[in-house]
Amino acid sequence: MSLFSDLILAPLNYPFMVRGLLAAIMVGIVCATVGTYIVLRGMAFFGDALAHAILPGIAVGYLASGGVREPIFWWGLLTAILTSLGIGAISRATKIKEDTAIGIIFAGMFALGIALISTVRSYTVDLTHFLFGDVLGVSTGDLLLTGIFASLVILTVLLFYKEFLVLSFDPVLAATLRLPDRFFEYLLLVLVAVTIVVSLQTVGVALMVAMLVTPAATAFLLTRRLPVMMALAALIGSGSGILGLYLSYYLNLASGAAIVLTCTGVFLLVWLGRTLKSIIQDRGLHPLLSD
Amino acid sequence: MVTAERRKPNLIHRGIPHQPGTPILDVSRVSVRYNGRYALEDVSFQLSSGDRVAVVGPNGAGKSTLFKVIAGVLEPNSGTVQVYGGGPGAHICIAYVPQRTQVDWDFPVSVADVVMMGRIGKIGLFGWPKTKDWDFVRQSLQVVGLADLVHRQISELSGGQQQRMFIARALVQEAELMLMDEPLTGLDLTSQEIIFQSLEELGKRGVTVLVAMHDLKSAAEQFDLAMLLNRRLLGFGKPEEIFTPEHLVEAYGDHLHIVHTGEQILALSDTCCDKGDQPALKGVKG
Numbered sequence: 001m002s003l004f005s006d007l008i009l010a011p012l013n014y015p016f017m018v019r020g021l022l023a024a025i026m027v028g029i030v031c032a033t034v035g036t037y038i039v040l041r042g043m044a045f046f047g048d049a050l051a052h053a054i055l056p057g058i059a060v061g062y063l064a065s066g067g068v069r070e071p072i073f074w075w076g077l078l079t080a081i082l083t084s085l086g087i088g089a090i091s092r093a094t095k096i097k098e099d100t101a102i103g104i105i106f107a108g109m110f111a112l113g114i115a116l117i118s119t120v121r122s123y124t125v126d127l128t129h130f131l132f133g134d135v136l137g138v139s140t141g142d143l144l145l146t147g148i149f150a151s152l153v154i155l156t157v158l159l160f161y162k163e164f165l166v167l168s169f170d171p172v173l174a175a176t177l178r179l180p181d182r183f184f185e186y187l188l189l190v191l192v193a194v195t196i197v198v199s200l201q202t203v204g205v206a207l208m209v210a211m212l213v214t215p216a217a218t219a220f221l222l223t224r225r226l227p228v229m230m231a232l233a234a235l236i237g238s239g240s241g242i243l244g245l246y247l248s249y250y251l252n253l254a255s256g257a258a259i260v261l262t263c264t265g266v267f268l269l270v271w272l273g274r275t276l277k278s279i280i281q282d283r284g285l286h287p288l289l290s291d
Numbered sequence: 292m293v294t295a296e297r298r299k300p301n302l303i304h305r306g307i308p309h310q311p312g313t314p315i316l317d318v319s320r321v322s323v324r325y326n327g328r329y330a331l332e333d334v335s336f337q338l339s340s341g342d343r344v345a346v347v348g349p350n351g352a353g354k355s356t357l358f359k360v361i362a363g364v365l366e367p368n369s370g371t372v373q374v375y376g377g378g379p380g381a382h383i384c385i386a387y388v389p390q391r392t393q394v395d396w397d398f399p400v401s402v403a404d405v406v407m408m409g410r411i412g413k414i415g416l417f418g419w420p421k422t423k424d425w426d427f428v429r430q431s432l433q434v435v436g437l438a439d440l441v442h443r444q445i446s447e448l449s450g451g452q453q454q455r456m457f458i459a460r461a462l463v464q465e466a467e468l469m470l471m472d473e474p475l476t477g478l479d480l481t482s483q484e485i486i487f488q489s490l491e492e493l494g495k496r497g498v499t500v501l502v503a504m505h506d507l508k509s510a511a512e513q514f515d516l517a518m519l520l521n522r523r524l525l526g527f528g529k530p531e532e533i534f535t536p537e538h539l540v541e542a543y544g545d546h547l548h549i550v551h552t553g554e555q556i557l558a559l560s561d562t563c564c565d566k567g568d569q570p571a572l573k574g575v576k577g
Contacts, residue, residue: 166408175364177412224444226399
């Protein structure tokens with residue numbers, strides 16, 4: 001066997017590595033699909049805030065169960081859905097601008113989460129896992145939950161593809177076509193919430209927004225068609241997940257950080273490539289020939 | 292804007308049947324206030340099927356607000372709007388074309404995608420566009436002369452082509468009432484001419500069209516009916532009858548410069564410019 005395939009296959013002897021890779025692939029796909037709408041609608045701050053705001057839910061699950069994973073998932077899901085709907089309601093019902101409302105809830109909830117977790121003596125290690133992810137600690141049960149909820153999210157996005165498209169591109173058209181726009185607005189918030197909880201163990205609360213926006217933004221630079229953008233974003237997200245995990249394995253880096261850094265690296269490469277290309281096109285000449 | 296919308300509990304909305312013998316549009320004593328200030332005050336008028344109306348008035352005159360009330364996406368504080376005898380919120384036959392600045396032109400959609408959006412009310416929830424829907428999209432793009440640009444990303448269109456794309460969208464929506472918010476702003480005369488030709492197509496189909504605009508000359512030349520709006524409805528009728536110096540001064544106040552040249556009256560408006568961009572036309576006053 002060649003050295004190259006050794007490099008790829010060797011880590012797969014560890015079951016935790018295989019489970020981590022599967023989780024990273026699923027998270028990459030689901031985050032990119034939902035992230036496409038986050039990028040197109042300018043909801044990045046909302047996504048970041050929502051990820052942070054579920055920390056108290058996780059903390060309650062963690063305190064109640066003594067560290068068992070599954071209750072944490074459900075507590076996180078409940079908090080995420082309630083918070084996303086709450087942010088939507090507050091920015092509608094008050095004079096306060098939406099980003100301010102998000103900021104207030106986000107910081108308050110995040111602080112509450114840290115306070116709750118800090119009541120446990122050994123809290124720093126667990127807090128680190130919640131904040132930055134622990135993809136190599138994913139269990140088979142976690143994988144199953146991730147798979148089920150990721151599929152649900154993607155199915156919903158596909159099922160209401162044209163409604164989400166109209167609502168994002170032209171809300172007034174959605175209103176004149178008498179689509180139930182409020183329902184779809186809230187549905188999208190719930191989808192973001194579920195996506196965040198599904199991805200929690202892979203990248204953690206603090207790095208979540210990168211998985212939501214970076215692959216989708218990279219795809220946005222590469223295509224001008226929405227379905228292609230979603231597919232490319234999913235490819236970039238899951239590819240970065242795989243590559244990032246291998247980097248983490250060989251360079252002994254934190255897995256969540258390695259995945260996010262890979263996403264960022266891909267974005268920078270694509271951005272650089274597009275910029276160079278447009279410079280070349282503006283000159284109308286290959287730069288090497290222009291002198 | 293959408294917050295004030297009247298909600299319907301049912302998820303699928305295919306529009307209510309039209310009451311025979313009722314005017315396509317009946318606006319009665321409509322007032323809208325934002326933060327205590329009137330955006331529209333006591334506006335009433337009726338339109339018959341196939342009317343083509345230029346809605347003229349300075350910036351902030353309430354043209355967009357009026358259109359949103361008619362489209363049923365904004366609830367007036369008082370007064371009623373009836374479309375074929377029913378509330379506008381119950382119809383899917385009303386097409387609203389937003390101002391160009393309101394549209395995200397970098398959105399990753401093609402011309403065909405945007406036109407297909409008009410079809411969604413007919414396709415219904417859970418449905419996907421069928422071959423006949425795509426055929427309809429292609430035909431409508433042919434009508435407005437964009438058949439070659441079906442697969443272009445929307446930012447690659449010129450200003451005039453962008454407006455014609457929205458006219459095609461109204462066609463596939465099978466709209467009977469079309470509201471266009473300043474479609475001519477920033478277009479050269481040739482592009483404006485092509486838009487008017489596309490509007491002719493809508494007219495042939497009996498579509499009633501309201502166009503918000505600034506240019507009094509085009510309004511007078513291209514439209515049978517005009518409406519002069521500055522929060523209140525100052526005049527509604529044949530353009531030559533309502534574009535009188537008295538009405539125009541009432542609508543535009545200091546921003547209007549009336550020039551008498553022999554038989555003709557020239558009215559120069561500088562309100563199409565942004566604030567602080569006041570202008571070159573000041574000296575013409577006479």
